[in-house]
Amino acid sequence: MRVKPRLLIVEDEPSILRGLTDLFVFHGYDVDSAVDGKEGLTKGLTGNYTCILLDVMLPSMNGFDICNALREDSRTQPIMMLTAKNEEHDIINALTLGADDYVSKPFSTSELVLRVNALVRRSGWTGANDRLELSHQVSICLQTLTGMSYQKETKYTRKEVEILDYLHHKNGPVSRDELLKNVWGYKETRDIDTRTVDIHIAKIRKKIEVDPKTPKHLLTHRGEGYQLYKL
Template sequence: MSIKPKLLIVEDEPSILRGLTDLFVFHGYDVESAADGKEGLDKGLEGEYACILLDVMLPSMNGFDICNALRAHSRTQPIMMLTAKNAEEDIINALTLGADDYVAKPFSTSELVLRVSALVRRSGWTGEDNSIVLSNEVSICLQSLTGQSYQHETKYTRREAEILAYLHRKNSPVSRDELLKNVWGYKETRDIDTRTVDIHIAKIRKKIEVDPKTPKHLLTHRGEGYQLYKL
């Protein structure tokens, strides 16, 4: 018998919470919920979820603090944040604290389901190649989301590992649009703010480069995209 993926939704608006619960139950998820930030954190720390869907504005504890606490507890727990539309500061905060992805309100329910499903599908790395070795000094384990960089242990978010894995498989520059489609899971990228890609690339460079301003592993080819190099 197959086991349904378990989803935790932390949202304080009753109508939105009911709608999201019904939506994901319909799409085959086992859904738990919390309408309070502290309750959501307690459930997130105690349970094992295929994904945690987390609103920013919550009673008793905001979504950023919850995300930070969840990420400190587990580097591998998939987290999707619900942010305010066009609130760049919220988006940057969510990604900096380790959220794997975000959706801005108001959102398309079909897009939300697709994005959550893509995150759940990618939440377990399979296959034989679970590591990336860029040089004698830099290596990344995709399974544990950790690595070694110039004699220091480095931790990665799931999204950062997905970007590195995708670039590792390619032997040519990868554009922002290609990353948004094949890593983030967007079908259309015409109206998507591509700064989220730049933010992630900058974060990765800080972890794998001696000098992020003059990278040697993760290079930008003007007009073409990003490419990962072994030394």
């Protein structure tokens, strides 16, 4: 059974809040809201939200401070900043504090939905099982970027999880070029150093293999690419 993604909207303008709530409910989200900065921070820290849509200008606590506090608590929580400001320094400030994306008012509602959807997808949320089980001893949570590997708690980077998730959905070997295009997002790979992929694969093997030099889960097929196996 699929569950709805949970969205927290922190916005003090009643008309905008109503419009955004209706918009995202229509697009399949379970929406919660807050009209005050401190209330938004409390909900953001205690709730389990797929994404937080955060206005900058708020009563009691501004969005920049909320974003900073949320990011200190969780490095994986998807955060979208929403503000009337569009000065470059505000955008830099938001992204420096850990926001994943930034949209300025007035905005296109269709663009906003697309960008929130994209952020949710990049976060690893699937609406179904968010855990990748490679064996009874190796499992990874795609949302929290953590897992258990041979009775040891293991932390992953976002890119490592994206690689594992992509390989998991493929039935055969995946080339370096395909990973660079579909995980890193490069349109052209001719001038890209493919050692970037090799380095990430090596780091993943150290986390999921008993012996990274003789891998059982993440294998290299010479001339074809990488393939992920469940045992």
